[in-house]
Amino acid sequence: MFIATTLAGCxxxxxxxxxxxxxxxxxDFGLYVTDNGTDTTPFSVTLTKNxxxxxxxxxxxxxxxxxxxxxxxxxxxxxxxxxHEFYVYDTSRTQKFTGNISIPHTxxxxxxxxxxxxxxxxxxxxxSDLFVYYPTEDIPNDHSLLNKNYIQYDGYASYEYLGDxxxxxxxxxxxxxxxxxxxxxxxxxPEQSHYDIKVLSSNCETDAHSTGLLSVTQxxxxxxLSASIQxxxxxxxxxxxxxx
Numbered sequence: 001m002f003i004a005t006t007l008a009g010c011x012x013x014x015x016x017x018x019x020x021x022x023x024x025x026x027x028d029f030g031l032y033v034t035d036n037g038t039d040t041t042p043f044s045v046t047l048t049k050n051x052x053x054x055x056x057x058x059x060x061x062x063x064x065x066x067x068x069x070x071x072x073x074x075x076x077x078x079x080x081x082x083x084h085e086f087y088v089y090d091t092s093r094t095q096k097f098t099g100n101i102s103i104p105h106t107x108x109x110x111x112x113x114x115x116x117x118x119x120x121x122x123x124x125x126x127x128s129d130l131f132v133y134y135p136t137e138d139i140p141n142d143h144s145l146l147n148k149n150y151i152q153y154d155g156y157a158s159y160e161y162l163g164d165x166x167x168x169x170x171x172x173x174x175x176x177x178x179x180x181x182x183x184x185x186x187x188x189x190p191e192q193s194h195y196d197i198k199v200l201s202s203n204c205e206t207d208a209h210s211t212g213l214l215s216v217t218q219x220x221x222x223x224x225l226s227a228s229i230q231x232x233x234x235x236x237x238x239x240x241x242x243x244x
Contacts, residue, residue, distance in 0.1 A: 024050070024051070024077035025049045025050055025051075025077060025186075026047070026048075026049050026050070026051055026076075026077055026078065026079055027049070027079055028047070028079045028106050029047050029048050029049035029050075029135075029136060029138070029185070029186040029187070030047060030133055030134050030135040030136055031044065031045070031046050031047075031133075031134040031136065032044065032045040032046075032047065032103075032114065032116070032131040032132070032133055032134070033045075033131065033132060033134065034116075034129055034130065034131055034132070041058070042057065042058050042059050043056070043057050043058075043118065043127065043129075044056050045101070045103075045116075045131070046187065047075070047106070048185035048186055048187060048194075048196050048213075049138070049184070049185060049186035050077070050183050050184075050185060050186075050196040050198075051074055051075050051076060051077045051196075052072065052073075052074055052075075052185065052196045052197075052211045052212075052213065053072070053073050053074070053075050053082075053084075053086075053101075054070065054071070054072055054213065055069075055070070055071045055073070055086070055088065055099065055101060055118070056068075056069065056070045057069045057070075057088070057118065057120075057125070057127075059125075067090075067123065067125075068090065068091045069088040069089065069090060069097070069099070069120065069123075070088060070089060070091075071086050071087050071088035071089065071099055071230075072086075072209065072211050072212060072213075072228075072230040073086035073087070073209050073211070074208065074209060074210075074211045079106060080106065081102075081103060081104050081105060081106065082101060082102065082103040082106060083101075083102045083103075084100070084101055084102075085098060085099070085100050086098075086099055086100075086101070086209055087099070087209060087230075088120060089235070093235050096233070097120050097122050097123060098120070098121070098122070099118065099119065099120045100117075100118070100119045100120075101116065101117070101118050102116065102117040102118075103115070103116045103131075109133070109135075110133070110134060110135055111132060111133065111134075112132070112133040113130050113131065113132060113133075114130065114131040114132075114133055115128075115129075115130055115131070116128075116129065116130070116131050136186050136187050136188075136189075137188065137189050138184075138186045138187075138188065139188040139189055139190065140184065140188070141184050141188055141193040141194075141195065141216075142193060143165055143182075145193060145216045145223055145225075146161055146165060146167065146182060146216070146225075147161045147163075148161075148222075148223060148225070148242035149242050150223075150225045150238075150240030150241065150242045151240050151241060151242070152238060152239055152240040153240075153241070155172070156171070156172055156173050157169060157170060157171045157172060157173075157236075157237065157238040157240075158170045158172070158238075159225065159227075159238050159240055162179070164181075165181050165182045165183070165195075166179065166180070166181050166182075166200070167179070167180060167181075167182065168180075169227060169229065169236055169238045171234075171236045171237070171238070174204065174234050174236065175203075175204070176202060176203060176204035176231065176234060176236055177202065177203050177204075178199060178201075178202040178204070178229055178231065178236050179199075179200045179201045179202070180197045180198060180199050180200055180212070180229065181197075181198050181200055182195035182196070182197060182214050183195060183196045183198065184196070185213065191217065191218075192215050192216065192217045193215065193216040193217075194213060194214070194215050195213065195214040195215070195216075196211070196212075196213065196214075197211060197212035197213060197214050197227065197229055198211065199211065199212075199229065199231065202231060204231055204232075204234060205231065205232045205233070206231045206232055207231075207232040209230065209232075210229070210230060210231045210232065211229070211230060212227060212228050212229035212230055212236075213227070213228055214226070214227040215227075219241075221241065221243060221244070222241060222242045222243040222244035223241070223242045223244060224239070224240070224241055224242075225238070225239070225240050225242070226238065226239040226240075227239075
């Protein structure tokens with residue numbers, strides 16, 4: 001059973017994206033969600049117009065042990081079916097599992113119902129159900145917000161803007177240095193600018209699933225930039241404030 005779920009930043013019409021430096025684009029980006037009628041959404045997929053997909057799953061195993069999994073992956077930039085293997089992690093980011101997702105048809109209009117299959121064999125998760133498709137607003141981002149002096153208060157990571165939407169995050173706990181380019185994801189809304197992250201280079205090992213998201217949010221003191229980059233076996237995070 002599916003029930004429509006209201007999510008912040010959803011609604012409006014889907015629009016086609018052209019090519020942008022650093023990434024090709026899809027025209028069917030949006031949010032796919034399924035809801036079992038409870039206060040939580042047990043399964044959701046966010047598909048950006050640049051082909052980055054974020055899958056989240058929450059459920060109780062045997063009615064007692066909560067499972068919360070999140071995974072980043074990169075899918076084809078073309079509007080087509082998705083049949084994809086990727087990594088999902090628990091909320092502590094210490095356990096990694098292989099997941100599979102299959103969507104025989106992507107795209108569509110607001111509220112279109114789509115079938116899907118999702119499985120994580122190690123956890124005996126096998127779901128076959130329906131999605132509701134929600135196009136995103138695709139509000140253009142103000143790229144100048146990337147060019148600010150963002151400081152993470154604990155000093156565990158640093159952010160350096162290189163120009164032309166390129167930036168480097170140095171994660172001092174893991175020793176990883178990742179240089180990436182930010183491209184419009186199609187997920188932005190009036191409160192937040194959301195970007196796809198394409199990894200350009202790193203001193204830590206990357207793979208075909210290496211990607212991430214970056215968000216810029218205005219607050220009363222200035223701007224907050226948060227980034228999560230998934231490389232092969234590590235999650236590189238940064239969260240910093242720039243005083244305006």
